[in-house]
Amino acid sequence: MPQFGKPPCEDGVILSGAPAVPCSAPSKHWTLIAAILGSSLAFIDGTVVNVALPAIQRQLDATTSDAQWVMESYALFLAALLLVGGVLGDRFGRKRVFMIGTTLFTLASIGCSLSTAVGPLIVARAVQGVGAALLVPGSLALISATYPQSERGAAIGTWSAFSGITAAIGPVIGGFLVDHYSWTWAFLVNAPVGAMLLLICAAKVPESKGGTTTGAIDVAGASLATIGLAGLVFAFIEAPSRGWNAMPVWTSIVIGVLALLLFLRVETRTRSPMLPLALFRERNFAGANMLTLLLYAALGGSLFFVPLNLIQVQGYGATEAGAALLPFIAIMFAMSRWAGGLVDRFGAKLPLVVGPLIAALGFAMFTLPSVGSSYWMAFFPAICVLGLGVSVTVAPLTTTVMNAVGKELAGTASGINNAVSRTAGLLAIALFGFILTLSFNATLDHELAALHAPAEFVAAVMAQRQKLAGIVIPHGYPAGIAAALKRAVDDSFIAGFRWIMLISAALALLSSLSAAVLIQGKPRPPRA
The missing domain is CATH 1.20.5 (Single alpha-helices involved in coiled-coils or other helix-helix interfaces)
Incomplete structure (x- = not known):
């Protein structure tokens, strides 16, 4: 899924890590730098590529399904292998597996930048996803393996701050590179960061392993x-x-x-499952993951199509589209500490019911913009309301997952919730693309029938219908007819986009309902 900010429970993975290996203060600092750079690679890639997709689609003559595969091939292997990546680090060495993941990710990024067709790009993105599945859990495990429990809070604060910054500037930098150079630079920018990260790991980061180095890998x-x-x-x-x-x-x-x-x-x-199903017998854990599945499906599926709307329909540049979601990230960053305090005051259940309700309102507000709508009047309010709803939800969600199981299983529980959020986005992008395509085709047929445009002109457009809003209007026809046909294509995309946002609002409402039914409220104080 396109990641706008951290997935839920990533902080929990660090907090619940194994006891730290004694090391010097410089080693701790270099390890934190390595973890920040590793997370930055994944954050930037998850947001930059989304902004670059319209340019990729245009230059490689790709269909919308091709563009989905560019995103989904990466997300598929990341979601499916994320839990295994953490186990491999514990078994064979966190630094070693982290460096292998970084190497794969960096080489695959170079392969993406060299791709001249959609097929090789999709394959390179899949390899990038395998690398990310080794890199992402390793960047979190390195912190917990190096910093003792008493120092992890400060380390998490530093890591979270820089992660928020990279998540914010990533789409803007990617958009700038796409507008002024080429989409290939959106991938090639990973190469120097990956090379620097490998040098730091080789020279400065200590090796560590989990409590056991035996047992089967699932x-x-x-x-x-x-x-x-x-x-x-x-x-x-x-x-x-x-x-x-x-x-x-x-x-x-x-x-x-x-x-x-x-x-x-x-x-x-199996004796060592990557997904211990017994954890789901705990009501709060099951409820938190159900909420995560529904809400992050809405987030991942809907936000994938926002840049396509902004660039291909509204006419924004890639830089502007990359900056459009900055308010979402800024609100989450600014409210994270306040949202964490909600659990202490009200318990986790109330924020987990109210937060998704606010998010549902934000999704519903995305149905209001039409072709040519103002960003500040149409998109900005929806982005802010959605950011508020997600901000209210994430910290209580992390707390619920961490508290639902024993301390010895908190890291496993956090990793599962993280994987659930990524899997939800993976499936939602595929499903929402199918729904948008159905609506687009039905609306476009209706619009073209009412236009009475020349038959050969309509046929040239219909031959490209799999590109959705990326359809290129043929030249050589009167400007009025071309403009009317472009408007028909844009209106057809907006019709499908509204369906996606309505479904996302419904998923957010269902996630609120799941919290109301499954999450247990704050316990009452005992009677005197």
Whole structure:
């Protein structure tokens, strides 16, 4: 999913880490720098690519499903292998696995920048996702392995501050590079950061391992999770162009569902599962993850299409589109400490009910903008309300997950919740793209029928309909007809965009309802 800020429970992964390995003060500082650079790579990539997608689609003559695969191939392997990445670090050395992930990520970024067609770009993005699955949990584990419990709060504060800064400036920098140079620089910018990170790790960061270096790694679970998610994602992305009756589409659904069912069976029987299902017997843990699944599906699925709307329909530059969501990040950054205090005052349940309700209002407000709407009057209020709702939710959500299980399992619980948020966005982008395409095609057919434009002109547009708002209007026709056809394409995209935002609002409402039903309220003080 496009990550605008940290996923839930990343701070919890650090707080609940294993006891730190004694090391010098300089080693601690260099380790914190390495963790910040590693997280920055993932944060920047998760936001920059989203802004660069319209340029990629235009220059590589890609369809909207191709653009989805550029994002989804990365998100698929990151979501499916995230938990395994943490286990590999504990088993073989956190620094070693972190450096392997950084190397893969950096080389894949260079491969992305050298791609001259969509196919190689998608493959390079998949390799980038594997690298990120090793890099992301490693950057958090390095902090917990180096800083003792008494010093982790300050380390987390520094790490969170820099993570917030990179999440904010990443889309703006990416947009600037796309506008003034090329989309390839959105990937190539990772190369010097990755090289610097590898040098720091090799020279300054101490090695550490988990409490045990034996035991099986859940290869079967990781493989089945990847196959299952890939099957469902393939079906929803490819169904609009191939049709639901196409053998690859329905076969992928069957394979995906069977693989996920086998995954659940394997996780109940293996000694070292990547997803301990027994944790979901705890009511608060199950409720928090249900809320995460629904709310982060709405966030990941809807925010993927916002830059496409801004750039391809509203006519914004990539830099402007990258800056458009800055208020969302700024509100989350500014309110994080205040939102954390809500749990102490009211317990976790009330914020987890109210926060998603506010977010649902924000999603609903995104249905108001039309073609040519002002940013400050249409998009800005929706972004601010959505940011407020998410800000109220994230800190209580992290607290609920951390408190739902014993201290010895808090790191596992945090990692699971983190993976759930990424999986939700992965599936939502595929599903929302399918819904937007259905609405776009139906609306465009209606608009074109009312236009009475020349048949060959309409045929040239219909041949590109898989590009959605990225359709290029042919030259050589009267300006009035071309403008009317461009407006029909834009209106068709807006129609589908509104459906996505309405569904996102419904998902946010359901996440609020799940909190009201499943999350236990603040316990009453005992009677005197």
